[in-house]
Amino acid sequence: SQTIHQWPATLVQPVGSPLSLECTVEGTSNPNLYWYRQAAGRGLQLLFYSVGIGQISSEVPQNLSASRPQDRQFILSSKKLLLSDSGFYLCAWSVGWDQPQHFGDGTRLSIL
Amino acid sequence: KQEVTQIPAALSVPEGENLVLNCSFTDSAIYNLQWFRQDPGKGLTSLLLIQSSQREQTSGRLNASLDKSSGRSTLYIAASQPGDSATYLCAVHTDKLIFGTGTRLQVFP
Numbered sequence: 001s002q003t004i005h006q007w008p009a010t011l012v013q014p015v016g017s018p019l020s021l022e023c024t025v026e027g028t029s030n031p032n033l034y035w036y037r038q039a040a041g042r043g044l045q046l047l048f049y050s051v052g053i054g055q056i057s058s059e060v061p062q063n064l065s066a067s068r069p070q071d072r073q074f075i076l077s078s079k080k081l082l083l084s085d086s087g088f089y090l091c092a093w094s095v096g097w098d099q100p101q102h103f104g105d106g107t108r109l110s111i112l
Numbered sequence: 113k114q115e116v117t118q119i120p121a122a123l124s125v126p127e128g129e130n131l132v133l134n135c136s137f138t139d140s141a142i143y144n145l146q147w148f149r150q151d152p153g154k155g156l157t158s159l160l161l162i163q164s165s166q167r168e169q170t171s172g173r174l175n176a177s178l179d180k181s182s183g184r185s186t187l188y189i190a191a192s193q194p195g196d197s198a199t200y201l202c203a204v205h206t207d208k209l210i211f212g213t214g215t216r217l218q219v220f221p
Contacts, residue, residue: 043213044201046208090155098144100161103148103158
């Protein structure tokens with residue numbers, strides 16, 4: 001069966017520090033991968049998605065970037081965090097763009 | 113621009129009640145609609161996916177319906193239990209998933 005792992009579960013970082021969140025999927029090949037952010041009181045917002053290695057699409061301009069160095073690995077990064085980057089970050093995968101998306105347990109990011 | 117609204121925002125009911133959660137969307141040009149459950153501080157668990165050509169899907173005590181022409185979906189939970197307490201999210205699939213802000217459900221014994 002397929003599983004998705006995100007780490008770390010929680011992270012507290014100072015403003016201006018770098019960020020690297022990792023997501024890996026097991027049990028499937030060439031999945032579509034997604035990064036979402038869920039801010040307090042707001043719905044989930046799609047940040048990035050990827051249909052293959054090295055292929056990244058950005059949905060909103062922001063302080064973040066994403067990379068897909070391997071088929072089942074998706075990384076969310078920032079060179080310098082802002083206070084507004086605080087939130088709950090969720091990674092998801094699907095076998096196709098119109099197929100059900102399955103989510104990881106998320107990373108709670110707090111910026112001080 | 114597609115907008116997804118969920119009503120009510122919060123719901124508190126005694127155990128055993130049958131529940132209806134509502135989801136509405138402004139653009140009927142969708143490929144499918146997905147219902148999720150989110151426990152506090154956790155990720156999303158997919159409950160049901162309804163293709164645009166379908167009218168309903170069932171899984172155990174859950175039944176989701178879709179009326180694409182009117183831009184509505186409902187999630188019916190039969191015989192609610194305290195373990196059903198969570199936030200329920202609907203999302204419509206256009207070129208991406210667009211989420212509602214959820215209904216926070218509490219079922220008390």
